[in-house]
Amino acid sequence: DQKTVLITGCSSGIGLSLAVRIAKDEKKRFMVYATMRNLSKGEALIEAAGRTLGKTLEIKQLDVCDEDSIKTCVDSIPERRVDILISNAGVGLVGPIECRSIEEMKAVMDTNFFGMVRLLKEILPDMKKRKSGHIVVISSVMGIQGILFNDIYAASKFAVEGFCESLAVQAMRFNLNISLIEPGPVVTDFERKVYEEGLKTDLSKADTVTADMFSNMYLKTFLQIFETFGQTPEDIAEHTFKIITMENPPFRHQTNMLYTPMTTLKYADPSGDLPLDIFYKMVFEHDKVFNASLNFLKLLRWRSRKSFTLDKPKA
Numbered sequence: 552d553q554k555t556v557l558i559t560g561c562s563s564g565i566g567l568s569l570a571v572r573i574a575k576d577e578k579k580r581f582m583v584y585a586t587m588r589n590l591s592k593g594e595a596l597i598e599a600a601g602r603t604l605g606k607t608l609e610i611k612q613l614d615v616c617d618e619d620s621i622k623t624c625v626d627s628i629p630e631r632r633v634d635i636l637i638s639n640a641g642v643g644l645v646g647p648i649e650c651r652s653i654e655e656m657k658a659v660m661d662t663n664f665f666g667m668v669r670l671l672k673e674i675l676p677d678m679k680k681r682k683s684g685h686i687v688v689i690s691s692v693m694g695i696q697g698i699l700f701n702d703i704y705a706a707s708k709f710a711v712e713g714f715c716e717s718l719a720v721q722a723m724r725f726n727l728n729i730s731l732i733e734p735g736p737v738v739t740d741f742e743r744k745v746y747e748e749g750l751k752t753d754l755s756k757a758d759t760v761t762a763d764m765f766s767n768m769y770l771k772t773f774l775q776i777f778e779t780f781g782q783t784p785e786d787i788a789e790h791t792f793k794i795i796t797m798e799n800p801p802f803r804h805q806t807n808m809l810y811t812p813m814t815t816l817k818y819a820d821p822s823g824d825l826p827l828d829i830f831y832k833m834v835f836e837h838d839k840v841f842n843a844s845l846n847f848l849k850l851l852r853w854r855s856r857k858s859f860t861l862d863k864p865k866a
């Protein structure tokens with residue numbers, strides 16, 4: 552008995568890798584509906600899907616910002632049955648808020664947050680009726696921890712997490728699972744798009760300190776962070792594949808072990824000062840961060856020291 556999987560944002564990146572990974576399941580346990588906003592951008596997916604196309608993978612149009620498009624897509628699926636929904640479509644935004652319009656910010660919320668809400672409004676009632684289903688949301692470590700100059704993006708992912716955490720208890724009553732996948736940096740078009748938009752930012756509305764911080768500190772280290780910590784979309788696909796094949800999938804799953812010490816800071820100090828202090832030092836006092844991290848590790852009596860390494864950041 553094949554399970555149906557609907558994934559959004561499959562023309563590139565994590566969505567593409569995920570669609571292909573699930574469709575290529577050796578046991579052919581899944582029928583994947585790989586959706587994208589613009590079908591003319593399907594070439595990369597068609598190529599990667601290979602012989603699964605038309606068998607365990609079908610491409611459909613779906614724009615997460617358009618309720619009609621979501622309904623049309625779900626209506627076209629036999630019995631409207633979606634066993635596993637993977638909400639993946641998302642966009643990034645970086646830069647000082649002085650330089651970003653409310654319209655740009657709303658567009659991020661509309662895709663990353665309301666996009667997921669629209670999907671759930673269409674699919675959740677059927678899952679409740681069947682008393683079965685798994686909702687998987689590609690969130691981010693920025694769904695639990697904000698990062699410099701990612702104010703709006705982090706807010707959109709926090710919104711996603713707050714929404715899912717609230718819904719999760721109700722979902723349990725209907726035997727449904729919800730899982731938030733929280734990648735750190737992933738090397739995809741996302742990174743390139745965010746970086747290029749960042750470079751184009753009109754910084755004339757920001758004061759010189761802020762403008763300098765953004766272009767000479769943030770953007771300069773941006774690519775370096777992806778190089779050092781970045782995972783591939785295939786990594787994220789593999790992690791997500793494991794989650795959807797688990798008997799009792801977790802509510803939250805972080806994909807990047809290198810990043811875990813950072814998110815742990817949040818839970819280690821309820822006042823919130825510890826992670827802020829470390830982030831501040833990471834950004835402004837490179838050399839101090841190494842000692843600060845070490846002290847933190849001692850504080851926690853970190854046990855899994857061998858599973859990651861903290862390289863001293865380059866000056």
Ligand code: NAD
Pocket residue numbers: 559560561562563564565566587588613614615616639640641642643662666689690691692733734735736737738739740741742784
């Ligand atoms: P990506 O840009 O390659 O993929 C995002 C996809 O969403 C694109 O194919 C895009 O066309 C699609 N999309 C955008 N608006 C849409 C809409 N209205 N309707 C349907 N599709 C739409 O980047 P990615 O890295 O694969 O991102 C996938 C998800 O992973 C996003 O939710 C992103 O926030 C999240 N994420 C990415 C990273 C990273 O560093 N790349 C890290 C953590 C989380």
